[in-house]
Amino acid sequence: MDESLSTFPARAPPLHRLRHARRTAFNRMFAAVYFCAILVLLYRHALKLIHSTTFASFLISLSFLVSDTFLTFLWLTHQCFLMTIVYRDEYLENLQNVLFLKKSLDFPALDVFICTTDPYKEPPMRLVSTVLSVMAYDYPTENISVYVSDDGGSQVTLFACMEAAKFAYHWLPFCRKNNIIERSPEAYFATNHSSWFSDAEEIQKMYESMKERVEQVLEKGKVGEEYITNELERKAFIKWTNHGFTRQDHPTVIQVLLESCKNKDATNHLMPNLIYVSREKSKTSSHNFKAGALNVLLRVSATMTNAPIILNLDCDMYSNDPRTPLRALCYLLDPKLMSQLAYVQFPQIFHGINKNDTYSCEYKRIFCCNPLGLDGMLGPSYVGTGCFFNRRAFFGSPSAIVPPEIPELGPDNVVDKFIQSQPILELAHKVAGCNYEYKTKWGYEVGFRYGSLIEDFFTGFRLQCEGWRSIFCNPKRAAFLGDAPINLVDALNQLQRWSIGFLQVMFSSFSPLTFGIRSLGPLMGLAYTHYCFWPTWFIPLTLYALFPKLSEPSFILYVFLVLGAYGQDLLEFLIGEGTVQKWWNDQRMWMIRGLSAFGYGCLEFFLKCLGISTYGFSLTSKVIDDEQSKRYGQGMFEFGASSNMFVPLIMAAIINLVSFLMGLVQVLRGRKMEGLFLQIFLAGFVVLNALPIYEAMVLRNDEGRIPFKTTTTSACLALALYGLVSLPLGNQTILALI
Numbered sequence: 001m002d003e004s005l006s007t008f009p010a011r012a013p014p015l016h017r018l019r020h021a022r023r024t025a026f027n028r029m030f031a032a033v034y035f036c037a038i039l040v041l042l043y044r045h046a047l048k049l050i051h052s053t054t055f056a057s058f059l060i061s062l063s064f065l066v067s068d069t070f071l072t073f074l075w076l077t078h079q080c081f082l083m084t085i086v087y088r089d090e091y092l093e094n095l096q097n098v099l100f101l102k103k104s105l106d107f108p109a110l111d112v113f114i115c116t117t118d119p120y121k122e123p124p125m126r127l128v129s130t131v132l133s134v135m136a137y138d139y140p141t142e143n144i145s146v147y148v149s150d151d152g153g154s155q156v157t158l159f160a161c162m163e164a165a166k167f168a169y170h171w172l173p174f175c176r177k178n179n180i181i182e183r184s185p186e187a188y189f190a191t192n193h194s195s196w197f198s199d200a201e202e203i204q205k206m207y208e209s210m211k212e213r214v215e216q217v218l219e220k221g222k223v224g225e226e227y228i229t230n231e232l233e234r235k236a237f238i239k240w241t242n243h244g245f246t247r248q249d250h251p252t253v254i255q256v257l258l259e260s261c262k263n264k265d266a267t268n269h270l271m272p273n274l275i276y277v278s279r280e281k282s283k284t285s286s287h288n289f290k291a292g293a294l295n296v297l298l299r300v301s302a303t304m305t306n307a308p309i310i311l312n313l314d315c316d317m318y319s320n321d322p323r324t325p326l327r328a329l330c331y332l333l334d335p336k337l338m339s340q341l342a343y344v345q346f347p348q349i350f351h352g353i354n355k356n357d358t359y360s361c362e363y364k365r366i367f368c369c370n371p372l373g374l375d376g377m378l379g380p381s382y383v384g385t386g387c388f389f390n391r392r393a394f395f396g397s398p399s400a401i402v403p404p405e406i407p408e409l410g411p412d413n414v415v416d417k418f419i420q421s422q423p424i425l426e427l428a429h430k431v432a433g434c435n436y437e438y439k440t441k442w443g444y445e446v447g448f449r450y451g452s453l454i455e456d457f458f459t460g461f462r463l464q465c466e467g468w469r470s471i472f473c474n475p476k477r478a479a480f481l482g483d484a485p486i487n488l489v490d491a492l493n494q495l496q497r498w499s500i501g502f503l504q505v506m507f508s509s510f511s512p513l514t515f516g517i518r519s520l521g522p523l524m525g526l527a528y529t530h531y532c533f534w535p536t537w538f539i540p541l542t543l544y545a546l547f548p549k550l551s552e553p554s555f556i557l558y559v560f561l562v563l564g565a566y567g568q569d570l571l572e573f574l575i576g577e578g579t580v581q582k583w584w585n586d587q588r589m590w591m592i593r594g595l596s597a598f599g600y601g602c603l604e605f606f607l608k609c610l611g612i613s614t615y616g617f618s619l620t621s622k623v624i625d626d627e628q629s630k631r632y633g634q635g636m637f638e639f640g641a642s643s644n645m646f647v648p649l650i651m652a653a654i655i656n657l658v659s660f661l662m663g664l665v666q667v668l669r670g671r672k673m674e675g676l677f678l679q680i681f682l683a684g685f686v687v688l689n690a691l692p693i694y695e696a697m698v699l700r701n702d703e704g705r706i707p708f709k710t711t712t713t714s715a716c717l718a719l720a721l722y723g724l725v726s727l728p729l730g731n732q733t734i735l736a737l738i
């Protein structure tokens with residue numbers, strides 16, 4: 001397991017260390033006990049099924065057996081995250097020695113891919129900060145090349161990149177001289193550090209004036225004459241004036257904004273390469289969203305720099321620590337690991353999350369907890385950003401290379417011409433064309449994987465199936481920081497897209513073992529959703545079928561299973577530096593997602609399977625509205641825009657409230673508590689979770705409240721559902737309730 005320590009040549013100092021978490025022993029024991037409990041439960045369900053006397057009880061027993069078998073499967077898959085939890089440390093100080101031993105005295109070249117799509121949803125200034133944060137890495141600057149992919153084909157984005165290039169002239173020396181840690185200018189100026197350095201004020205002025213220009217251009221939607229400073233720039237922007245240049249239909253635009261062998265900064269240091277790429281688009285071809293963009297960058301960068309190491313970032317994920325590439329190198333340069341290692345994944349960490357993370361957008365499990373467990377096995381999934389790749393991994397398994405159609409794109413090709421030379425630019429344009437991949441292996445066997453809306457997971461999954469491994473690197477100081485959605489609609493839209501992706505990964509790569517290990521983890525939420533929400537669609541039905549006597553062993557089993565799962569989950573969450581309140585919001589959000597985003601995602605997925613509809617990539621908005629952000633800070637739920645997704649949610653909230661109140665009335669009327677306990681307990685639990693929903697339905701007047709129309713629709717549907725469910729059950733249930 002500990003490949004780093006045991007196999008390192010005696011002379012070489014270690015680059016990293018691996019530690020096993022002590023809690024795995026407990027996890028394994030607990031899993032054994034829990035599994036026995038599940039088996040007993042399933043056995044009891046089976047017995048009930050065999051001995052059922054009426055058709056209704058047969059159906060109910062069957063549904064319990066089927067759903068609990070499914071849950072068992074989910075539980076089993078989740079165990080992969082808990083059985084082999086590992087932690088890692090890196091020794092950055094030993095890197096130089098290792099490079100010396102390898103006789104390659106310089107650090108390997110690094111190509112950074114940054115994706116952006118829509119300047120109105122992804123503010124260009126955010127992109128500028130992300131770009132600058134990597135350009136200013138503590139790394140030989142001439143070895144860094146930053147490629148920006150603009151899927152929006154927007155001149156505003158190109159303008160922002162040009163501004164970033166000009167600002168870098170001052171920013172890079174400033175960071176170097178003052179040893180700044182926060183190298184995203186936006187993040188740096190947002191804190192109060194500026195007064196520490198004499199030149200900080202001046203550079204802040206430059207930053208503000210750049211910001212003003214970019215925002216003015218954004219507002220106008222195009223780059224006016226007054227912003228163009230030379231002929232080269234004019235030539236670049238002329239492309240947009242061509243007839244028929246639209247976002248969905250335009251030729252490739254590649255603009256080299258900085259070339260390291262030519263451009264120097266204010267202190268005469270070399271600058272990194274900075275290249276803007278907007279791939280060709282046409283309405284008639286499929287573009288494969290982000291993975292499509294990344295594959296274009298993979299080829300364009302191969303023609304220009306072909307660095308052996310690639311860092312992929314989303315436009316809003318700035319680098320928060322200038323030594324991050326060195327950290328990744330501790331693995332990527334490890335002689336014993338490197339031939340098998342496809343990528344080093346850092347967690348996605350979000351800033352600006354409110355105190356208790358109302359929408360549970362930290363995704364601690366997906367991005368922090370689960371990868372620790374996966375790292376002990378084949379390695380973490382690739383999550384789309386903050387990931388350093390070995391370029392070679394995109395071209396077949398570690399043992400057999402799959403050559404690309406032209407040798408210039410191969411991982412071993414050495415580029416010996418200037419980036420801006422005619423043949424290089426010609427080839428770069430050619431490989432960015434939208435028909436280039438036609439009848440090739442790109443997207444399936446070569447490059448980033450196509451076919452799902454979370455191509456990221458798919459890509460990592462494919463690499464692991466090919467025999468590569470990956471590493472999870474989780475330093476104390478967050479390596480990358482990004483924005484999370486701050487309203488419910490955005491948070492749910494994001495998850496709807498993910499859930500479609502998970503389903504796709506699941507169905508297209510079915511192999512019982514890997515299937516669970518790789519892709520189902522996040523769907524574990526369904527398990528909790530099931531336990532808590534099984535009753536809310538069928539309250540009367542469930543109560544009828546559930547165990548009226550609290551002393552029944554099945555009931556006790558259920559309590560153990562529910563509390564056991566919840567308890568272990570809470571523990572894992574707290575160990576991951578979560579708080580109880582955050583955990584509470586997190587479990588609430590799992591229920592909410594189960595009732596909205598997951599449901600709609602599944603529906604969309606099956607409609608697509610049946611060929612009825614198709615889906616797109618609804619981009620997560622990164623624009624922050626002040627009022628909204630204030631309410632977010634106060635921890636209020638922001639419903640805002642009316643969305644169908646809220647309907648099932650509000651229905652569940654109403655049904656549970658009614659059920660809870662009815663239960664209470666029964667108790668007050670003096671009925672025996674025993675039969676009602678479950679109703680009151682389960683419905684009460686849901687009611688407690690749904691408090692912000694009731695508040696947003698009736699008590700609030702601000703923009704974030706639930707639209708009246710959504711409330712009435714949901715109430716009517718809830719009534720209809722109640723009628724529908726009570727009908728076939730007839731008097732029995734009604735009697736049971738009265």
Ligand SMILES: O=c1ccn([C@@H]2O[C@H](COP(=O)(O)OP(=O)(O)O[C@H]3O[C@H](CO)[C@@H](O)[C@H](O)[C@H]3O)[C@@H](O)[C@H]2O)c(=O)[nH]1
Pocket residue numbers: 115116117118122149151288289290293313314315316348383384385453454455456494497498617618619620621
């Ligand atoms: O056609 C497209 C669509 C999206 N993107 C880029 O993809 C990135 C992620 O899009 P975003 O809307 O921010 O998705 P999120 O749901 O916020 O992102 C999470 O989920 C994605 C998968 O759905 C992952 O790729 C991301 O890394 C992860 O942060 C952004 O940089 C986009 O610009 C493209 O380049 N082209």
Ligand SMILES: [Mn+2]
Pocket residue numbers: 314316482620
């Ligand atoms: Mn994002």
